[in-house]
Amino acid sequence: MAVAREMRAAVNERYGGPEVLRLADVPMPSAGKGQVLVKIAATSINLSDWEGLTGSPGYARLGGLRRPRRPILGSDIAGWVEAVGEGVTRFRPGDEVYGDNLQLKGGFAEYAVAPESVLALKPHGLTFAEASTLPQAGAISMLGTAKAGPRKRLLINGAGGGSGAFAIQLAKRLGAHVTGVDNGGKLDFMRSLGADEVIDYQRDDFTRGHPPYDLILDLVAHRSVFAYRRALARGGRYRCVGGTVRSMLRVLTIGAIAGKVTGRSIGVLVVKEGPAHFEPLAELCAAGEVDIHIDRTFGLDEVADAMARVGEGRALGKVVVTPG
């Protein structure tokens, strides 16, 4: 009789704080049609993992209202191809890959299964830990700064986090004047990344008393659309990628109208998945033109501590989990 192979994983069977995570032996997944089994070398943590752990904001429960349908988190994975499923043509065992496995997750484990379409070959110039920091934050920062350019005043709300750290550097490369907003402990970090001005969100409100911005990239929306309209110059553009459900719904509805009638554009940035959206940033990083900041690396038995570091806002740069 065939014995199912097991692996170690950090499992969260209910929503809650880091204390709900426990290390367990679970059955090893296998690659289905169009899927790749990846032996994990590194998985970086995104705010979306914290949201998936706590089940908040509400959209984090789309994959299971009462309890997580996928009880192993971790979407930004990097590692070696262990096996490929039927129909996979781009990869073979032994390839070094990385990608954003947002739909299936499972990166806080020794092995994870991902659709072939979300993976790319890892650049030789990057370590697995470095590559794991790029997929989700890379796509958000590339899309979020696409309209930046010389003489544009860009404000990034939540700029000291994983996506923001890349967004500041990308916007500076494009010649924009960048203002970074985050908590007081991240002001020097944002300056070191190139931010021209920094604002501590616990002491100052960027929507009041500051000259208006041409572009606002909001990683953590929680204000009214009227505050965003006030902070925008005429012809300006506001896009949020995350935040409270209430704020995002208001941006989608009232914001779109309020923007239009006042000559501004207010909306939600839907982040597209797939290598095309993060590989350009990986190339810049491998060439040494954009820096990757890894705050700390944790073992698989320390995922709870790693998640707490991100969720409690102590990380300067990306936090990475390595199963080895």
Ligand SMILES: NC(=O)c1ccc[n+]([C@@H]2O[C@H](COP(=O)([O-])OP(=O)(O)OC[C@H]3O[C@@H](n4cnc5c(N)ncnc54)[C@H](OP(=O)(O)O)[C@@H]3O)[C@@H](O)[C@H]2O)c1
């Ligand atoms: N639209 C999509 O398709 C899509 C896909 C994936 C992810 N996302 C979203 O993208 C967002 C960015 O994720 P990330 O991984 O870059 O997050 P992150 O690393 O946690 O960074 C967010 C930063 O915002 C700061 N912050 C918290 N509250 C703030 C406030 N009121 N004002 C200003 N800054 C504040 C945090 O600092 P503290 O330390 O003080 O908390 C942190 O430094 C998340 O909201 C995620 O849900 C969207």
